[in-house]
Amino acid sequence: MDIIYGFISLFSNPTAIFTVFAAAIVGVIVGATPGLTTAAAIAMLVPVTYYLDPIIALIALYVIGKAGRFGGSISAVLFNTPGTAGAAATQLDGYPLTQKGQTGKALKVSVLASGCGDFFGDMLLIFGATFIASYTMKLGPPEYLAIYVMAFIVIGSVVGNSILKGLISSLFGILIASVGLDPVSGSTRFDFGDVNLMSGFSLVPLLVGTFVISEVLIQAQRSASNGAVGYKIPTSEDPDSQRLSWSEIKRCIPVTLRSSAIGSFIGILPGLGSSVAAFVSYGEEKRRSKEPEKWGTGIIEGVAAPESANNAVSGPSMIPLLTLGVPGSTIAAMLMGVMLIHGIQVGPTIFTTSKDLIFTLFAAGLVGILSYVIIGYYGSGFIGRTIAKIPPRLIYPTVFILAFLAAYSVRSSLFDVLVMLIFGGVGYVMRRYDYSVAAFIISFVLAKGAEEAFRQSLLISDGSLLIFVERPVAAVFLSLGVIGLGLRVRQAYKQRQFNKRLTQS
Amino acid sequence: MKKIKFSKRLATITTVALMSVLPSSVFAAEYPEKPITAIVPFGAGGGTDSYARTLSSVAYDVLKQPIVVVNRPGGSGYVGAKFAADARNDGHTIMIQSAGSFILSGMLQKRPVDPFKDFIPVSVIGQLHTGIVVKKDSPYQTVQDLIADAKKKKLIWAHAGRGGVHYMAASALEQLHGFSAKDVPYKGGGNVRNALLGGQVDFAWIGVQQVAGFEDSLRVLGVANTERDPVQNSYKTFEELGVDYSRFVSPITVYVPKGTDAKIIEKLAVSIKEMQTQKAFKKLTKGAGLAVMYKDPAETKLYLETLRDEWAPIVEKVKAKLAKK
Numbered sequence: 043m044d045i046i047y048g049f050i051s052l053f054s055n056p057t058a059i060f061t062v063f064a065a066a067i068v069g070v071i072v073g074a075t076p077g078l079t080t081a082a083a084i085a086m087l088v089p090v091t092y093y094l095d096p097i098i099a100l101i102a103l104y105v106i107g108k109a110g111r112f113g114g115s116i117s118a119v120l121f122n123t124p125g126t127a128g129a130a131a132t133q134l135d136g137y138p139l140t141q142k143g144q145t146g147k148a149l150k151v152s153v154l155a156s157g158c159g160d161f162f163g164d165m166l167l168i169f170g171a172t173f174i175a176s177y178t179m180k181l182g183p184p185e186y187l188a189i190y191v192m193a194f195i196v197i198g199s200v201v202g203n204s205i206l207k208g209l210i211s212s213l214f215g216i217l218i219a220s221v222g223l224d225p226v227s228g229s230t231r232f233d234f235g236d237v238n239l240m241s242g243f244s245l246v247p248l249l250v251g252t253f254v255i256s257e258v259l260i261q262a263q264r265s266a267s268n269g270a271v272g273y274k275i276p277t278s279e280d281p282d283s284q285r286l287s288w289s290e291i292k293r294c295i296p297v298t299l300r301s302s303a304i305g306s307f308i309g310i311l312p313g314l315g316s317s318v319a320a321f322v323s324y325g326e327e328k329r330r331s332k333e334p335e336k337w338g339t340g341i342i343e344g345v346a347a348p349e350s351a352n353n354a355v356s357g358p359s360m361i362p363l364l365t366l367g368v369p370g371s372t373i374a375a376m377l378m379g380v381m382l383i384h385g386i387q388v389g390p391t392i393f394t395t396s397k398d399l400i401f402t403l404f405a406a407g408l409v410g411i412l413s414y415v416i417i418g419y420y421g422s423g424f425i426g427r428t429i430a431k432i433p434p435r436l437i438y439p440t441v442f443i444l445a446f447l448a449a450y451s452v453r454s455s456l457f458d459v460l461v462m463l464i465f466g467g468v469g470y471v472m473r474r475y476d477y478s479v480a481a482f483i484i485s486f487v488l489a490k491g492a493e494e495a496f497r498q499s500l501l502i503s504d505g506s507l508l509i510f511v512e513r514p515v516a517a518v519f520l521s522l523g524v525i526g527l528g529l530r531v532r533q534a535y536k537q538r539q540f541n542k543r544l545t546q547s
Numbered sequence: 548m549k550k551i552k553f554s555k556r557l558a559t560i561t562t563v564a565l566m567s568v569l570p571s572s573v574f575a576a577e578y579p580e581k582p583i584t585a586i587v588p589f590g591a592g593g594g595t596d597s598y599a600r601t602l603s604s605v606a607y608d609v610l611k612q613p614i615v616v617v618n619r620p621g622g623s624g625y626v627g628a629k630f631a632a633d634a635r636n637d638g639h640t641i642m643i644q645s646a647g648s649f650i651l652s653g654m655l656q657k658r659p660v661d662p663f664k665d666f667i668p669v670s671v672i673g674q675l676h677t678g679i680v681v682k683k684d685s686p687y688q689t690v691q692d693l694i695a696d697a698k699k700k701k702l703i704w705a706h707a708g709r710g711g712v713h714y715m716a717a718s719a720l721e722q723l724h725g726f727s728a729k730d731v732p733y734k735g736g737g738n739v740r741n742a743l744l745g746g747q748v749d750f751a752w753i754g755v756q757q758v759a760g761f762e763d764s765l766r767v768l769g770v771a772n773t774e775r776d777p778v779q780n781s782y783k784t785f786e787e788l789g790v791d792y793s794r795f796v797s798p799i800t801v802y803v804p805k806g807t808d809a810k811i812i813e814k815l816a817v818s819i820k821e822m823q824t825q826k827a828f829k830k831l832t833k834g835a836g837l838a839v840m841y842k843d844p845a846e847t848k849l850y851l852e853t854l855r856d857e858w859a860p861i862v863e864k865v866k867a868k869l870a871k872k
């Protein structure tokens with residue numbers, strides 16, 4: 043029970059305990075600010091951490107990352123602008139809840155689901171890291187491609203009502219993803235001779251543009267047509283709209299557990315990331331639901347599913363980092379940098395050579411979860427009430443300015459700010475004409491990894507496509523994807539028959 | 548009266564003239580007058596970034612001004628390089644590059660800046676070494692074993708990108724020994740190592756510092772340099788092993804944009820040397836396993852040009868081979 047020693051060493055170090063609480067607060071705030079991504083905040087802190095005791099440095103970054111994942115849902119719920127990439131799925135049902143005046147309820151579901159998902163993921167990390175790593179290590183490019191395909195099919199069910207429009211949005215995402223360096227030959231594609239396009243578009247400016255800027259434009263348009271007063275976040279006098287009843291919690295438990303499992307699985311695989319985890323579990327739960335038509339209109343399951351998956355990524359994403367030295371996310375890469383500079387060697391031996399440090403860090407992660415759950419649960423009502431008092435004419439301009447900061451801070455690049463603005467316009471047009479921006483972003487994320495895996499596989503197999511069915515694990519994931527696709531087609535067909543009968547009678 | 552006026556005017560003219568001649572040397576004496584921005588054309592947390600961060604951690608004690616590291620990743624290090632080349636050449640913007648891949652990639656493809664024409668090298672501060680690595684249970688005990696088998700059948704190997712130091716080192720070896728193997732590019736050294744650990748490939752070319760912590764599961768067959776890596780010094784070089792090879796290394800180099808005053812370069816180089824003697828710097832680099840080196844501006848220029856000339860014929864052949872693919 044190394045984790046118990048971890049707790050003992052954590053609680054015997056007052057600075058470490060203080061760091062956990064401080065990091066939880068900072069993480070929630072940073073995550074909640076639509077312009078400040080957690081990754082950017084951590085990047086700013088990395089140089090400072092060189093002067094700190096290694097355990098304090100790691101605790102600070104790790105807990106900020108965790109709390110930030112939850113924090114991202116706050117602005118998604120309140121303003122329809124995701125604070126982090128992982129929260130983009132949360133706004134699908136979170137924001138409609140706010141429009142119904144149930145902000146407090148949405149935030150409470152979000153924080154509880156986040157905490158559960160995070161805890162679930164951490165348990166896997168603490169008790170199964172070495173075991174899991176021995177399996178994931180064997181996954182090669184063909185297996186990854188199969189997983190990408192499966193994820194893509196599952197997410198397909200959230201792209202909106204029109205399959206054609208969903209496909210067009212996805213193809214647009216794939217097209218944008220193909221700008222930059224060819225993953226195999228290293229030559230540039232579609233860069234039009236511009237050095238800034240050489241390495242392609244990065245996720246944050248695209249995300250901030252299509253989700254945040256477009257929302258600001260939509261809000262601006264709405265207040266212009268409503269006169270100068272603008273709209274206000276509705277508040278409800280009914281106390282039940284802010285509280286969570288036991289029956290509601292019960293409805294969310296199975297959703298949260300399944301989504302935590304999905305999030306953890308995706309977290310184990312480096313490179314997919316929390317936005318994919320959140321959308322996959324949202325899509326899967328919507329498919330499972332008896333009332334899929336209610337999804338997107340503001341139901342609490344639609345917040346619980348993506349939030350638990352998003353946070354469940356946190357712990358398991360440390361597994362490839364610690365045991366294999368493969369960072370799965372920007373945050374993981376920065377944690378690895380901090381470990382490197384402090385002489386902590388990542389690799390299979392880390393659980394013996396740096397045992398005390400690692401388990402103290404894990405203990406800090408668990409205390410960190412508890413901290414942000416308490417902050418979020420008891421703070422959510424307060425946050426909701428306070429924000430409701432601020433007029434939108436102050437909120438959205440602030441969000442707009444913060445968006446510039448977000449786009450710039452990733453690569454210190456003004457070009458990225460331009461990209462954000464252009465895609466703000468693109469996102470606005472897409473949303474006006476009902477093309478899913480979520481499908482666009484997810485395709486962008488998945489296409490890069492999928493292309494790389496596909497072409498690596500073909501290099502290994504000398505161009506034979508059989509490699510995807512000859513390798514058993516790849517074959518299993520591919521057939522799961524195909525079954526999923528079949529089920530969707532059948533569902534769509536049945537729906538159409540049903541509609542036909544309705545119109546005939 | 549008139550005389551005084553004239554002498555006054557003369558004095559003014561002289562002062563103005565002197566001011567227009569002197570500034571560079573005067574400013575050089577005061578350099579740096581504000582924080583120095585160090586462009587790292589790779590992400591935070593990587594190898595080159597770690598070198599930059601350790602240097603920046605002791606910069607203030609020596610320069611009385613901080614060095615602020617700014618990561619501008621993308622385009623195999625050329626996005627940041629373009630930014631640094633366009634910056635004012637007053638010594639307040641420097642670039643810390645992994646020069647091996649920077650130079651090679653510029654030789655292989657048309658790039659927006661030229662590593663030799665658009666920059667002046669200040670100092671080599673460290674060096675990354677590449678080598679052949681196999682899994683511990685691999686049948687290959689020596690480089691010779693591997694080459695012999697590669698001549699019989701097509702082996703699969705992993706690297707972190709075509710055109711980089713690792714890929715070119717491998718291509719040189721293939722050319723010298725007359726074999727060809729199937730290459731699979733992965734994103735970053737960590738993923739290459741993982742492909743090796745998972746048995747996806749027969750061998751890999753990676754930076755030997757990547758093997759640290761994985762000694763139980765990986766075996767380094769040889770390092771493509773004349774000298775051993777000063778930190779990972781248990782790995783033999785190809786020279787020691789008696790294998791024909793070409794030298795491939797990536798010197799971590801501090802650059803300034805072209806046209807920077809020689810006095811500023813000198814001041815910067817001397818300061819870097821002093822930073823490397825600081826206790827804090829030694830502690831950090833030792834902990835991180837970073838190999839520290841120092842070359843002055845003249846040595847650095849000569850070293851980089853020598854490497855380029857050594858590599859030119861190999862690059863030409865690789866270009867021809869890639870054009871066929």
